[in-house]
Amino acid sequence: MRIAAGVERGPAVTFSVDGVAVAGHIGETVGAALLAAGWRDLRSGPGGGGRGMFCAIGVCQECVVMADGVVREACRLPVRDGLVITTRRLRDVR
Amino acid sequence: MARATDAAPHGTADVAIVGGGIMGCSVALRLAEAGMRVVVIDRGGIGGGASGVNAGTLSLQIKRLSLMPYAIRAAEHWAEMSARLGADVKFRQSGGLNLAFTEAEEAQLVTDMTARREAGLPISFLDLPAARAREPGLSDHVRRASFCPLDGYSNPSLTGRAFRKALTARGVAMIEHDPVLGIEAGDGGYTLRLQSGNVRARRLVLAAGAWTRASVLQLGVDLPIGARVNQMMVTERAPALMNGVLGHISGLMSLKQSDNGTIIIGGGWQGEGAVGEPGRPVMDNLTNNLRFATLAMPALAPLRIVRTWYGYDGFVPDFLPVVGVLPWLREAYVIACVRGGYTIGPCMGDLLAASILGEEPALPLFDPARVATRVNTPVPA
Amino acid sequence: MCADLTADLVVLGGGPAGGHAALAASGAGLDVVLVDEGAAPGGQVWRAPGVAVSNHAALGPDHRAGEALRAALTASKVRVLAGHRAWLLQAGFTVHAAAADGAARLQAPALLLAPGTTERVIPFPGWTLPGVMGLAGATALLKGNRMLPGRKVVVAGAGPLLVAVAASILKGGGTVAAVVDLGSMPEWLRGVPAMLGRPDLILRGLGWRALLLRHGVPYLTRHAVLRAEGDNGVASVTVAPVDGDGAFEPGGNARRFEVDALLVGHGLVPASEAARSLGARHLHVPALGGWVPELDGLGRSSIAGLYIAGDGAGVRGAAAAALAGAQAGLAVAHDLGRIDAARHTAEQAPLAARVARAARFGRAMAALVRIRPGLIAAIPPEATICRCEDVTRAEIEAAFDEGARQIGQLKAWTRCGMGPCQGRFCGPTIEALAAQRGIAAEAFGPMVARPPLRPMPIGTLTGDFDPAALTLPPSLPSS
Ligand SMILES: Cc1cc2nc3c(=O)[nH]c(=O)nc-3n(C[C@H](O)[C@H](O)[C@H](O)COP(=O)(O)OP(=O)(O)OC[C@H]3O[C@@H](n4cnc5c(N)ncnc54)[C@H](O)[C@@H]3O)c2cc1C
Numbered sequence: 001m002r003i004a005a006g007v008e009r010g011p012a013v014t015f016s017v018d019g020v021a022v023a024g025h026i027g028e029t030v031g032a033a034l035l036a037a038g039w040r041d042l043r044s045g046p047g048g049g050g051r052g053m054f055c056a057i058g059v060c061q062e063c064v065v066m067a068d069g070v071v072r073e074a075c076r077l078p079v080r081d082g083l084v085i086t087t088r089r090l091r092d093v094r
Numbered sequence: 095m096a097r098a099t100d101a102a103p104h105g106t107a108d109v110a111i112v113g114g115g116i117m118g119c120s121v122a123l124r125l126a127e128a129g130m131r132v133v134v135i136d137r138g139g140i141g142g143g144a145s146g147v148n149a150g151t152l153s154l155q156i157k158r159l160s161l162m163p164y165a166i167r168a169a170e171h172w173a174e175m176s177a178r179l180g181a182d183v184k185f186r187q188s189g190g191l192n193l194a195f196t197e198a199e200e201a202q203l204v205t206d207m208t209a210r211r212e213a214g215l216p217i218s219f220l221d222l223p224a225a226r227a228r229e230p231g232l233s234d235h236v237r238r239a240s241f242c243p244l245d246g247y248s249n250p251s252l253t254g255r256a257f258r259k260a261l262t263a264r265g266v267a268m269i270e271h272d273p274v275l276g277i278e279a280g281d282g283g284y285t286l287r288l289q290s291g292n293v294r295a296r297r298l299v300l301a302a303g304a305w306t307r308a309s310v311l312q313l314g315v316d317l318p319i320g321a322r323v324n325q326m327m328v329t330e331r332a333p334a335l336m337n338g339v340l341g342h343i344s345g346l347m348s349l350k351q352s353d354n355g356t357i358i359i360g361g362g363w364q365g366e367g368a369v370g371e372p373g374r375p376v377m378d379n380l381t382n383n384l385r386f387a388t389l390a391m392p393a394l395a396p397l398r399i400v401r402t403w404y405g406y407d408g409f410v411p412d413f414l415p416v417v418g419v420l421p422w423l424r425e426a427y428v429i430a431c432v433r434g435g436y437t438i439g440p441c442m443g444d445l446l447a448a449s450i451l452g453e454e455p456a457l458p459l460f461d462p463a464r465v466a467t468r469v470n471t472p473v474p475a
Numbered sequence: 476m477c478a479d480l481t482a483d484l485v486v487l488g489g490g491p492a493g494g495h496a497a498l499a500a501s502g503a504g505l506d507v508v509l510v511d512e513g514a515a516p517g518g519q520v521w522r523a524p525g526v527a528v529s530n531h532a533a534l535g536p537d538h539r540a541g542e543a544l545r546a547a548l549t550a551s552k553v554r555v556l557a558g559h560r561a562w563l564l565q566a567g568f569t570v571h572a573a574a575a576d577g578a579a580r581l582q583a584p585a586l587l588l589a590p591g592t593t594e595r596v597i598p599f600p601g602w603t604l605p606g607v608m609g610l611a612g613a614t615a616l617l618k619g620n621r622m623l624p625g626r627k628v629v630v631a632g633a634g635p636l637l638v639a640v641a642a643s644i645l646k647g648g649g650t651v652a653a654v655v656d657l658g659s660m661p662e663w664l665r666g667v668p669a670m671l672g673r674p675d676l677i678l679r680g681l682g683w684r685a686l687l688l689r690h691g692v693p694y695l696t697r698h699a700v701l702r703a704e705g706d707n708g709v710a711s712v713t714v715a716p717v718d719g720d721g722a723f724e725p726g727g728n729a730r731r732f733e734v735d736a737l738l739v740g741h742g743l744v745p746a747s748e749a750a751r752s753l754g755a756r757h758l759h760v761p762a763l764g765g766w767v768p769e770l771d772g773l774g775r776s777s778i779a780g781l782y783i784a785g786d787g788a789g790v791r792g793a794a795a796a797a798l799a800g801a802q803a804g805l806a807v808a809h810d811l812g813r814i815d816a817a818r819h820t821a822e823q824a825p826l827a828a829r830v831a832r833a834a835r836f837g838r839a840m841a842a843l844v845r846i847r848p849g850l851i852a853a854i855p856p857e858a859t860i861c862r863c864e865d866v867t868r869a870e871i872e873a874a875f876d877e878g879a880r881q882i883g884q885l886k887a888w889t890r891c892g893m894g895p896c897q898g899r900f901c902g903p904t905i906e907a908l909a910a911q912r913g914i915a916a917e918a919f920g921p922m923v924a925r926p927p928l929r930p931m932p933i934g935t936l937t938g939d940f941d942p943a944a945l946t947l948p949p950s951l952p953s954s
């Protein structure tokens with residue numbers, strides 16, 4: 001949920017996650033914008049369970065997604081218009 | 095309380111083995127099965143040396159031609175390894191490709207692999223489409239490949255755990271995290287000085303990997319053992335990209351995807367460091383290993399490296415194994431410097447054990463005397 | 476594109492410690508490059524907001540300190556290389572860093588590490604569910620994105636961040652179902668003498684407490700999370716009373732809260748990997764968060780030319796970090812011969828007393844987040860310890876039972892610590908499990924620190940290259 005008080009969000013952008021359009025604002029990270037959209041489950045762990053942002057500072061790697069074909073940490077990746085994200089599911093790992 | 099200097103709190107064994115890598119453990123296994131009282135001593139954990147950190151490639155076709163009979167025998171050992179140890183070492187006979195990128199490499203591939211075929215190794219030559227049928231991710235750089243169905247891999251991380259279990263089951267004593275600080279030859283055998291006290295044994299096997307030179311020197315014998323620093327890398331778990339092990343005719347490439355999806359990348363560009371200290375990466379070499387790997391498999395590029403590590407691989411100037419009786423000593427043996435030793439180790443260990451047991455080994459050993467020199471007063475024989 | 480920079484000093488980390496180290500060294504005449512993976516300096520506590528903030532005053536003193544640091548760096552000669560992740564450090568010193576759009580190689584005769592900390596979270600069933608997040612991590616979301624981690628949350632764990640995070644969530648318009656604190660009131664009160672040196676922080680803490688009271692947020696002391704549950708993410712959190720050791724009270728009254736987020740943290744662990752990857756000597760000091768470098772009083776490590784400052788050298792808090800950074804920055808200038816002994820002594824003098832006072836406060840806070848053996852013992856066998864590789868406590872214990880005595884063995888045998896977080900999150904727990912078996916941390920060892928310091932894409936490392944230009948080293952004999 002976005003905090004409203006005392007904040008001026010940057011311009012609105014739309015990016016896609018697994019083909020679904022998600023709204024965000026310049027200055028936000030993909031992880032944060034997804035959270036605001038109620039999207040917590042970002043990938044699967046090796047045993048198949050869902051995983052989401054955990055450390056929020058780029059260390060735990062629980063939030064990694066494919067962004068334009070590159071593995072990126074959603075918690076550190078800034079949103080931008082037209083960004084194409086796919087989440088990494090068990091089917092994608094051996 | 096026993097004084098560490100003169101007592102032998104660990105008792106007297108038939109054989110003391112210095113070094114619990116794949117060599118020492120393979121010898122121990124066979125000797126224990128034959129009824130000997132064996133003690134294995136390691137300064138770290140069993141299987142924590144090269145045998146635990148190597149690439150795990152069990153490729154026969156990349157082995158030296160002169161070692162072909164040993165490699166082929168070793169493949170039989172590996173096929174039974176998990177059953178014999180009573181623990182899964184994740185052996186997979188995946189088959190493997192050896193690649194040539196250039197015309198010159200192709201010529202060398204044909205020469206070298208034909209010779210191996212004549213030595214009894216099943217090998218076929220594949221053009222790029224045929225190679226891609228096995229390994230779809232191969233790049234256009236590949237001109238030709240040799241394929242050996244007996245090649246495979248296993249998981250070296252499990253070496254220590256698996257051998258510990260097997261040795262425990264056979265009553266082998268293991269002393270871990272306790273370096274052998276000194277060895278003395280005496281009348282009835284050898285006394286090994288450890289931090290925790292002394293170990294006495296009638297026979298001695300030095301299987302200390304790249305560290306073997308220091309142990310041998312304690313007995314007044316020098317073996318000119320040097321060490322190469324191999325750099326390893328592993329990616330995070332990845333989608334299925336590879337089917338088998340991948341090498342290159344230069345011997346500089348080592349690539350495979352393990353069962354858990356991580357891709358293990360070795361290579362011939364070396365790291366730096368001296369035996370006894372942690373190895374260090376050489377940036378350009380690390381990069382070159384990766385570049386060479388992506389030349390073969392471009393799909394590796396987006397994957398992330400999560401870990402690098404370094405291991406020491408011992409060698410003598412002729413790059414042949416040093417396996418057999420140590421000259422000038424009674425019933426002291428050495429087993430070291432086996433290139434591709436993770437693959438061939440089980441076979442070499444078995445052969446040396448046979449010799450210790452007084453049997454005729456099925457294949458000849460590699461006499462340490464060819465490289466040994468005496469460095470100080472002769473040890474009484 | 477690979478930028479090659481040389482300087483007198485490279486500072487890794489632009490938080491309070493690294494930022495002030497860079498300023499002090501630059502002020503003393505050194506040419507300094509400051510590298511940080513964040514988009515702007517500030518580090519964790521003084522994090523730069525990614526989104527525009529219209530009301531700076533409302534954001535409090537941490538925000539203002541960050542703005543001040545960023546302004547000072549801009550006004551200084553320090554070359555700031557933000558958005559660059561250092562992944563390989565080499566003796567001498569060379570720092571290899573990578574950015575989204577290229578790489579950089581930084582060379583300097585002196586290297587100052589100020590990499591801060593990572594969070595310690597003691598596992599419980601359900602801690603891998605989406606929506607369960609670190610307590611410190613929550614501050615990153617709140618500060619950087621001005622985003623609430625959930626609409627209705629439980630805030631749990633130990634230490635001063637509990638109230639700070641709960642208060643921020645309330646101020647941001649969220650609901651806090653409960654604050655669940657391992658500590659007790661008497662434990663907090665024990666820290667008061669040390670806190671008296673920082674009346675500003677006491678006041679701020681009391682303000683937060685008052686806010687919780689006004690919102691009627693239950694504050695459960697001597698409680699811990701028993702489990703989190705939910706299908707696709709956390710939906711409920713069950714908490715129960717514990718004793719002073721963190722052990723759940725038999726028959727204690729468990730309480731369940733319906734939430735969409737659980738923020739939980741049990742302290743901070745110094746990020747010692749960078750220094751250990753260079754071979755700097757380390758000691759295990761639980762009161763400082765775990766493995767910390769052996770330093771003289773001014774940040775000099777066991778390696779000549781390598782300096783370490785801030786929470787990465789032992790958790791003492793932001794104020795101490797900033798001062799320690801300045802101390803180390805001056806020490807570099809002195810050691811490189813840029814300022815003479817007299818000036819060095821004069822400039823160090825006022826810092827020493829302040830850093831001691833600040834560290835005292837930090838240590839009082841650290842006592843609250845000490846590892847409680849009862850909480851470790853209570854981790855059930857089926858609970859995941861290593862998140863990256865899904866390794867359970869039962870698997871870890873089986874390896875111990877089979878004779879594993881060192882972290883390297885645990886790793887090899889179970890794969891714990893082999894995933895992309897490189898053991899940063901399971902390491903402290905496994906160390907605590909070893910301790911429960913009487914294995915000393917020194918014998919058990921820390922997870923080996925080797926490059927890359929963060930996962931690095933192969934393509935970034937190879938760059939574009941001409942295959943024909945790749946010269947192969949000589950092959951070994953093949954016949
Ligand atoms: C990085 C790397 C990758 C490799 N990849 C492959 C591969 O893919 N395929 C392949 O077939 N081969 C590979 N090899 C080679 C192979 O790993 C080695 O040949 C083999 O493991 C050697 O086994 P070892 O038992 O002789 O030595 P080690 O496994 O090193 O065992 C020696 C043991 O002796 C102990 N020791 C040393 N000194 C003392 C002392 N004073 N007291 C007590 N204990 C002592 C050490 O702690 C160690 O555990 C690789 C090697 C390296 C380093």
Ligand SMILES: Cc1cc2nc3c(=O)[nH]c(=O)nc-3n(C[C@H](O)[C@H](O)[C@H](O)COP(=O)(O)OP(=O)(O)OC[C@H]3O[C@@H](n4cnc5c(N)ncnc54)[C@H](O)[C@@H]3O)c2cc1C
Binds near residue numbers: 489491517594612793
């Ligand atoms: C997620 C988190 C949130 C925190 N929030 C608070 C809080 O709200 N209040 C509070 O009092 N304390 C907080 N802390 C505690 C914090 O450790 C200290 O208060 C303070 O930030 C320490 O300052 P420092 O300069 O030592 O480290 P930090 O502020 O952590 O700065 C370290 C810097 O190093 C950078 N860095 C690390 N490794 C690399 C690398 N390999 N390459 C490039 N850059 C790198 C990081 O990006 C970071 O900017 C938090 C800690 C964490 C982990």
Ligand code: FES
Binds near residue numbers: 054058061075
């Ligand atoms: S949440 Fe930990 S890396 Fe993004």
